[in-house]
Amino acid sequence: MSTALIGFAILLLLVFLRLPIAFAMGLVGFVGFALQTNTRASLSMVGRLLIDTGQDYGLSVVPLFILMGLFVNRAGLSTELYRASYAFLGHFRGGLAMATIVACGGFSAICGSSLATAATMSRVAMPPMRKYGYSDGLAAASIAAGGTLGILIPPSVILVIYGLLTEQSIGKLFIAGIVPGLLGILFYVLAIRFAVARSPAAGPAGERSDWPERLAALRGVWTVLLLFLVVIGGIYGGVFTPTEAAGIGAGGAFLIALARRALSLYDLSEVLMDTARTTAMLFSVLIGALIFSNFVNRAGLPDALLALVTGFDVSPLVVMCLILLVYIVLGCVFESLSMLLLTVPIFFPLVQSLGFDLIWFGIIVVVVTEISLITPPVGLNVFVLRGVLGDVSTGTIFRGVTPFWIVDILRLALLVLVPALSLWLPSLMMGG
Amino acid sequence: MTARTFLEGRAERWLTRPLVLLGGILLFTLMVLTCIDVVGRYLFNAPLQGATELTRLLMAGVIFAALPAVCLREDHVTVDLLDSLVPKWLMRARQLAINLTCTVILAVISWRVWLLAERAGQYGDRTEYLQIPVAPVVYFIALMCAMAALVAALVCAYYLTGRRHDASGSMP
Numbered sequence: 001m002s003t004a005l006i007g008f009a010i011l012l013l014l015v016f017l018r019l020p021i022a023f024a025m026g027l028v029g030f031v032g033f034a035l036q037t038n039t040r041a042s043l044s045m046v047g048r049l050l051i052d053t054g055q056d057y058g059l060s061v062v063p064l065f066i067l068m069g070l071f072v073n074r075a076g077l078s079t080e081l082y083r084a085s086y087a088f089l090g091h092f093r094g095g096l097a098m099a100t101i102v103a104c105g106g107f108s109a110i111c112g113s114s115l116a117t118a119a120t121m122s123r124v125a126m127p128p129m130r131k132y133g134y135s136d137g138l139a140a141a142s143i144a145a146g147g148t149l150g151i152l153i154p155p156s157v158i159l160v161i162y163g164l165l166t167e168q169s170i171g172k173l174f175i176a177g178i179v180p181g182l183l184g185i186l187f188y189v190l191a192i193r194f195a196v197a198r199s200p201a202a203g204p205a206g207e208r209s210d211w212p213e214r215l216a217a218l219r220g221v222w223t224v225l226l227l228f229l230v231v232i233g234g235i236y237g238g239v240f241t242p243t244e245a246a247g248i249g250a251g252g253a254f255l256i257a258l259a260r261r262a263l264s265l266y267d268l269s270e271v272l273m274d275t276a277r278t279t280a281m282l283f284s285v286l287i288g289a290l291i292f293s294n295f296v297n298r299a300g301l302p303d304a305l306l307a308l309v310t311g312f313d314v315s316p317l318v319v320m321c322l323i324l325l326v327y328i329v330l331g332c333v334f335e336s337l338s339m340l341l342l343t344v345p346i347f348f349p350l351v352q353s354l355g356f357d358l359i360w361f362g363i364i365v366v367v368v369t370e371i372s373l374i375t376p377p378v379g380l381n382v383f384v385l386r387g388v389l390g391d392v393s394t395g396t397i398f399r400g401v402t403p404f405w406i407v408d409i410l411r412l413a414l415l416v417l418v419p420a421l422s423l424w425l426p427s428l429m430m431g432g
Numbered sequence: 433m434t435a436r437t438f439l440e441g442r443a444e445r446w447l448t449r450p451l452v453l454l455g456g457i458l459l460f461t462l463m464v465l466t467c468i469d470v471v472g473r474y475l476f477n478a479p480l481q482g483a484t485e486l487t488r489l490l491m492a493g494v495i496f497a498a499l500p501a502v503c504l505r506e507d508h509v510t511v512d513l514l515d516s517l518v519p520k521w522l523m524r525a526r527q528l529a530i531n532l533t534c535t536v537i538l539a540v541i542s543w544r545v546w547l548l549a550e551r552a553g554q555y556g557d558r559t560e561y562l563q564i565p566v567a568p569v570v571y572f573i574a575l576m577c578a579m580a581a582l583v584a585a586l587v588c589a590y591y592l593t594g595r596r597h598d599a600s601g602s603m604p
Contacts, residue, residue, distance in 0.1 A: 015510075015511050016511060016514060017526070017530075018510050018511065018512060018514070018515070018526065018527075018530060019510075019530050019533060019534075020508030020509060020510050020530070020534065021508070021509045021510065021511070022508055022509065023508070023533065023534050023537050026537065027533070027537060043540075043544055044544070046541065046544060047541070047544035047545050047547070047548050048548070050541060050544075050545060050573070051492070051545060051548060051570055051573055054491065054492045054495050054496060054573060055488040055489065055491055055492045055569070056488070056491065057484055057487055057488050057491075059491065060462060060466075060487050060490075060491050063459055063462070063491075063494055064462070064463060064466070067459065067463060239474070240470065243466065243487070244466060244469070244470045246466070247462075247463055247465075247466025247467050247469070247470060248466070248467060248470055250463045250466075251463055251464070251466070251467035254463070268460075269453065269456060272453075272455075272456030272457070272459055272460055273449075273452045273453060273455070273456045273498075275456070275459055276452050276455035276456045276458075276459055276494055276497065276498040277452060277455075277498045277501055277502060277507065279455075279459075279494055279495055279498060280455070280494075280495055280496070280497075280498035280499045280501070280502045281502050281507055281508060281509060283495045284499065284502070284508065285508075285509050333511075334511065335509070335511065337509060338509060338511060
């Protein structure tokens with residue numbers, strides 16, 4: 001227990017000294033493992049882990065889903081998604097912000113990253129909201145909050161990584177994310193209603209679109225909706241494994257981009273190289289986390305934690321609330337991927353032995369991570385927006401985010417108390 | 433962003449970029465392969481034999497070919513929370529120390545993987561279905577880790593000579 005805790009403290013120190021997380025976790029994991037066993041065993045553990053993870057069949061979903069997102073992005077989908085949502089919601093008060101949320105939700109259905117979703121949508125959704133006189137706070141906050149949906153609505157890179165660390169079915173995790181993701185959209189829309197009810201000037205209504213216009217707007221997005229349905233429906237129905245679905249998704253997105261003549265050979269090479277670089281980056285942290293996880297398990301931290309918790313003699317739900325509190329506090333200082341990698345190896349054995357479902361815990365962790373993306377002082381989505389927009393202060397965005405943050409906490413409580421919201425859909429899945 | 437210096441530009445142009453391009457091409461192959469496999473299986477009842485094995489080999493290619501590029505740009509996931517508190521002169525020393533650490537770690541990894549590759553070569557390990565020898569792929573991983581170590585050492589040199597001052601290539 002104490003070895004693991006010292007190891008964890010050193011890890012935090014190294015990470016704050018800005019050693020890349022991959023190397024910090026790998027180094028601490030390697031040294032710690034060597035202390036538990038011997039240097040030879042630790043060296044061969046690292047070597048084997050590296051080549052095995054590097055050749056993992058199931059993990060090929062990661063680059064393929066990233067690729068799918070980039071292709072669809074090149075095809076100019078983000079603008080069309082926004083146009084379609086606007087056609088249906090624009091005439092409400094705060095309607096442009098609502099359209100932003102829905103478009104973000106749609107975009108995250110093909111893009112697995114919150115930062116990418118926020119960055120893309122800010123270019124698309126900010127100009128019209130400015131044109132209609134939306135307050136900077138509400139406009140930027142709706143993009144920052146909508147962007148957090150990217151890691152929950154499948155496909156989600158974060159859920160894949162969680163699935164790997166905890167050995168859970170990635171397909172089930174994806175399906176489990178659907179209802180909480182839709183719930184997120186609903187809650188955010190309610191938050192906007194509430195915000196404009198308090199200060200109507202923040203979000204005036206836009207023009208009403210008639211039905212021909214709405215149908216025309218839908219025409220721009222149907223191919224991508226179809227692609228999403230094939231990919232996720234295929235996983236749900238047990239027709240595809242996640243890897244096959246990712247391959248079909250990327251291939252389909254490639255054809256869509258090609259059909260729209262949005263893809264020159266140069267664009268194609270840029271997209272492929274971008275994906276390759278992101279993949280290398282993600283896998284290096286993943287391998288580091290697995291090495292660290294091996295050390296923590298070897299040092300018996302999960303058992304010790306369990307013994308400690310059992311000693312307190314409190315109900316599992318209280319323990320869960322404490323864990324979530326730890327996440328919210330950590331979320332104030334860590335970026336989402338780092339937080340997930342640092343905490344999941346430590347918490348999941350405990351959560352499992354307390355009798356919680358690990359698929360459910362995965363969804364809960366992702367929702368908490370989403371909340372951390374818009375929590376001061378380092379809510380990363382807020383900083384991405386600040387970077388893209390340039391002329392809106394961080395404080396303004398954080399103030400605007402407050403209602404979204406509150407409904408996020410409500411949603412978290414709901415998901416914790418009603419596990420069926422996450423687990424019902426995957427329980428109906430065929431195969432799995 | 434610091435200005436890309438001549439040497440840095442050359443390292444990117446002649447070493448890391450071609451490798452990333454290789455990774456990208458392998459990725460595209462992986463995508464096409466998966467599509468052919470799925471379409472073949474569900475529409476024509478004729479899956480691509482050994483697709484799983486090829487996927488695994490291609491994955492290794494995609495991941496490790498791009499690793500040197502990530503090291504050259506210092507694109508790793510980091511916690512840069514304290515960056516605004518660190519004085520400029522210390523920043524350079526710190527980045528030097530960090531990249532030195534990375535160099536050593538990558539070099540050790542490369543050495544260990546190389547030994548595994550030698551062993552796979554001696555035992556004549558082959559994939560189950562297609563009977564592709566495993567050793568070359570493992571040698572490739574070792575080689576890419578060595579390249580990454582080399583690049584990290586190069587980045588050390590940039591900091592040492594003052595070509596680079598702060599980690600410009602942090603996460604977007």
